[in-house]
Amino acid sequence: xxxxxxxxxxxxxxxxxxxxxxxxxxxxxxxxxxxxxxxxxxxxxxxxxxxxxxxxxxxxxxxxxxxxxxxxxxxxxxxxxxxxxxxxxxxxxxxxxxxxxxxxxxxxxxxxxxxxxxxxxxxxxxxxxxxxxxxxxxxxxxxxxxxxxxxxxxxxxxxxxxxxxxxxxxxxxxxxxxxxxxxxxxxxxxxxxxxxxxxxxxxxxxxxxxxxxxxxxxxxxxxxxxxxxxxxxxxxxxxxxxxxxxxxxxxxxxxxxxxxxxxxxx
Amino acid sequence: xxxxxxxxxxxxxxxxxxxxxxxxxxxxxxxxxxxxxxxxxxxxxxxxxxxxxxxxxxxxxxxxxxxxxxxxxxxxxxxxxxxxxxxxxxxxxxxxxxxxxxxxxxxxxxxxxxxxxxxxxxxxxxxxxxxxxxxxxxxxxxxxxxxxxxxxxxxxxxxxxxxxxxxxxxxxxxxxxxxxxxxxxxxxxxxxxxxxxxxxxxxxxxxxxxxxxxxxxxxxxxxxxxxxxxxxxxxxxxxxxxxxxxxxxxxxxxxx
Numbered sequence: 001x002x003x004x005x006x007x008x009x010x011x012x013x014x015x016x017x018x019x020x021x022x023x024x025x026x027x028x029x030x031x032x033x034x035x036x037x038x039x040x041x042x043x044x045x046x047x048x049x050x051x052x053x054x055x056x057x058x059x060x061x062x063x064x065x066x067x068x069x070x071x072x073x074x075x076x077x078x079x080x081x082x083x084x085x086x087x088x089x090x091x092x093x094x095x096x097x098x099x100x101x102x103x104x105x106x107x108x109x110x111x112x113x114x115x116x117x118x119x120x121x122x123x124x125x126x127x128x129x130x131x132x133x134x135x136x137x138x139x140x141x142x143x144x145x146x147x148x149x150x151x152x153x154x155x156x157x158x159x160x161x162x163x164x165x166x167x168x169x170x171x172x173x174x175x176x177x178x179x180x181x182x183x184x185x186x187x188x189x190x191x192x193x194x195x196x197x198x199x200x201x202x203x204x205x206x207x208x209x210x211x212x213x214x215x216x217x218x219x220x221x222x223x224x225x226x227x228x229x230x231x232x233x234x235x236x237x238x239x240x241x242x243x244x245x246x247x248x249x250x251x252x253x254x255x256x257x258x259x260x261x262x263x264x265x266x
Numbered sequence: 267x268x269x270x271x272x273x274x275x276x277x278x279x280x281x282x283x284x285x286x287x288x289x290x291x292x293x294x295x296x297x298x299x300x301x302x303x304x305x306x307x308x309x310x311x312x313x314x315x316x317x318x319x320x321x322x323x324x325x326x327x328x329x330x331x332x333x334x335x336x337x338x339x340x341x342x343x344x345x346x347x348x349x350x351x352x353x354x355x356x357x358x359x360x361x362x363x364x365x366x367x368x369x370x371x372x373x374x375x376x377x378x379x380x381x382x383x384x385x386x387x388x389x390x391x392x393x394x395x396x397x398x399x400x401x402x403x404x405x406x407x408x409x410x411x412x413x414x415x416x417x418x419x420x421x422x423x424x425x426x427x428x429x430x431x432x433x434x435x436x437x438x439x440x441x442x443x444x445x446x447x448x449x450x451x452x453x454x455x456x457x458x459x460x461x462x463x464x465x466x467x468x469x470x471x472x473x474x475x476x477x478x479x480x481x482x483x484x485x486x487x488x489x490x491x492x493x494x495x496x497x498x499x500x501x502x503x504x505x506x507x508x509x510x511x512x513x514x515x516x517x518x519x520x521x522x
Contacts, residue, residue, distance in 0.1 A: 055425055076427050083425040089418035093440045093519045102436065106426045134519045160425075 002066075003158055003190040004031040004054055009063030011049055012214075022215035025050045027063075029209060029218065031192060033157070036184065038193045038201035038208045040247065046216025047194045048162055055083055055160050055182055056194060068157060081106060081149030081158040086166045088143035090135040090150075097122070097131040100150045107154060121149040141172040145179065152187060157183070159191045160212060166196065174232075181230055198251070202226075202243045203235065210250035220250035314492035316325050322477075322496045329473040333461035336396020337454060337504075343397065344404025345446065352412035353406070354437065365402045377464045384444055392464040392473075399460045403453040404446070411445030412438045444520075447512035454504040462497055474500065477497040 011024040024046040031037050040046040052058040053065050056072040066076035075081060082103070082204055090099045100121050102116040110118075122128045125145040133141055144164055151159055165173045177200060184191055195201050201208045202224055212218040224243045226234055288308050294300070295307040302310070315322065351358045376398070381393035415437050423433045465475030474497045481490035 057424055058419055076425065079426060081425070083422065085418050085421070087416070087418045089416065089422050091419065091437075091440065093443075095519075103426050106423075106428050106432060107434075136520070 001033045002030055003033045003035065003068065004029070004052070005064075005066040005193060006030070006223070007064045007066070009050075009053060009060045011058065011066060013047070015061065024053075024060075025215035025217050027216070027218055030151075031190060033190055034188055035207065036191045036193065038195055038203045038205040039211060040195055040198065040208055041211030041216075041251065042213055044213040044216070045211040046213070047211050050211075051160055051162055051192060053083070053084070055081060075158075077237045079103065079154050080156055081160050082154065082156045083110050084144070084151045084159070084161045084164045086136070086149045086163045088140070088147040090143055090146060091134055094135075095131065096133050096135065096138070096146050099146060100153050102150060103154050117153055121153050124152070124186065125149045125179070139172075140168055141176055144168065144176060148180065148183065152183070152189065155187070157188075157190060159189045161191065161193045162254045163194055163196065165200065171195075173200070174235075178230075178232070180204065198244055198247050199235070202240060202247060203230065208243070208247050210247060215265060216218065219253070221248075222246045222250060293352045302487055303485055306491050310488045311495060313490040314488045315495055318489065318492060322474075322493060325472060325474045325477045325493065326500050328389075328443055328470075329458070329461045329465070329497075330476060330503075332392045333396055333457040333500070333504065336393045336461065337400050337457040339393070340400025340453065340457070341366050341399040341404050341446075341450065344449070347401070347405050347407035347438045348412055348442075351409045358409065358413075362406075365406060367517065368398075368402060375467075378467045386468070387470050389470070391469065392461060395464045396460045397459045400453045403456065404449045407445045407449035407452075408442050411442030443515060444512075447508070447515055450508045451505070451512060454508040455501050458497070458501040458504050464497045483505070484507050 006027055006029040009024060009027045010022075013021040013023055027046075027050060029037075029050075039050060041047050049058060053060050054067060055070060056065075056067075056076040058166065065072040068078075068080045070078070070080075090096075091102070094102070097115075097118045100118045104114045104117060118131065119128070122131050125148060127142060127145060127149075130138060130142065130146075135146070138146065147164070148159075151161075165176050168176060180191075181204060183189075191204075193201070193204060202222075205224050208222040209218055209225060210222065211217065212219045222243060224239075226239050226243070292306075292307050292309060293307055347361075349360060377391055377395045380394055384390050412434075419437050419441075420433065423437055428436070447474060461473070462475035462478075465473045466479060469476075471477070474493050478490050478493045478497070481487070481493060
């Protein structure tokens with residue numbers, strides 16, 4: 001079963017104007033249900049644009065995006081995905097619990113059902129005692145966990161994440177990666193994850209999609225064969241380093257080509 | 267107990283300074299034998315204030331009512347208009363330069379024009395004047411609060427397929443509430459000042475502003491100062507109420 005199907009999608013901003021940008025050119029990608037796929041590449045490679053096309057926050061110029069077997073627009077209307085951003089984006093004036101309940105309020109759930117789900121989500125992200133706190137009372141990592149709880153509150157089958165750990169320090173970041181994998185394993189959620197970090201992409205993903213800029217396109221897809229269970233030991237395994245090298249070569253090959261060094265033995 | 271001690275510690279320097287200042291003032295008037303028409307001693311101002319208290323209270327009620335009516339009307343109109351402006355961007359570009367232009371000129375002078383439109387004993391021109399001043403302060407701030415929302419919040423709401431009305435209710439309005447209280451903190455003292463100054467342009471001689479000018483005209487300086495004192499207290503009262511309201515709103519969700 002396919003969770004996300006991106007079919008020959010192109011995206012052009014300001015088409016026909018002097019400041020025209022070819023953000024994505026002929027991108028095709030299939031994400032299977034339960035899969036964790038990372039998009040990696042330098043700034044301007046269109047990875048965030050691609051994520052927003054899946055989320056239907058942007059419309060493709062050509063091509064088609066299918067989410068959960070329906071059009072991306074319908075999937076958005078049905079709240080088939082949850083989304084998390086680099087900023088946790090919690091609402092300062094709402095308690096943690098009320099933040100988690102927001103997508104459920106918009107779905108028209110009644111109060112007791114919302115409250116029960118908020119409790120469940122707080123348990124899931126292991127912050128059950130923080131429900132009545134306000135966002136400013138939480139650390140950056142805790143805020144991001146609440147943002148994930150909010151994204152998953154309606155139990156969507158798909159989670160879209162745009163550099164969610166980009167603003168966290170290295171220690172918190174590695175902890176959050178472990179937490180995310182645990183949460184995804186518990187819920188069976190499919191994830192499309194945008195990142196700048198090679199080790200992060202490799203540690204989290206079943207597949208790492210390497211993208212290149214001008215115009216944005218997919219240059220390489222690295223299969224990560226680290227098995228289902230990942231722990232801190234995973235970061236020391238040979239397969240982990242091999243995958244990192246493969247992704248780095250994908251990024252570097254593109255860089256070499258871009259600066260005109262050529263790379264004939266590729 | 268500890269909190270009381272800290273609060274006293276915060277207030278004490280200001281209190282000591284105030285008392286010392288009044289003491290110096292009193293001493294300077296006595297020592298240099300300053301004539302009352304030049305500078306009046308605080309003790310004689312206080313005498314006038316307590317002696318004429320019922321008259322002063324009456325005048326303060328007139329000015330205070332004008333300020334309050336104008337503050338409420340200006341706030342209601344300002345909030346209503348800010349919703350219209352945030353909904354229709356092109357209006358924003360029409361109204362904002364006008365608001366800035368009107369704020370740049372001393373719009374108190376409009377009260378002279380308004381006085382011609384109503385009967386000589388009417389309080390309406392003064393109230394309209396206060397309304398206008400408050401209106402622009404509230405309009406500019408609340409419109410900013412409604413439009414300057416975090417892009418992440420808007421994207422998040424769109425990902426939930428939220429309607430424009432839902433975005434308004436759940437994001438824009440809560441975001442604008444602190445802006446409203448900031449506006450009120452500026453507008454409340456401005457309303458009182460406008461109410462006084464409006465009285466200088468004719469109409470009934472019943473408010474604090476007109477009492478100050480008539481007492482000065484009659485060389486009753488100590489009495490004039492007593493009305494100035496009342497004006498200060500009225501302004502402080504308005505400001506304090508606005509600050510208390512803001513603090514009640516911020517309770518909990520803002521880092522103190």
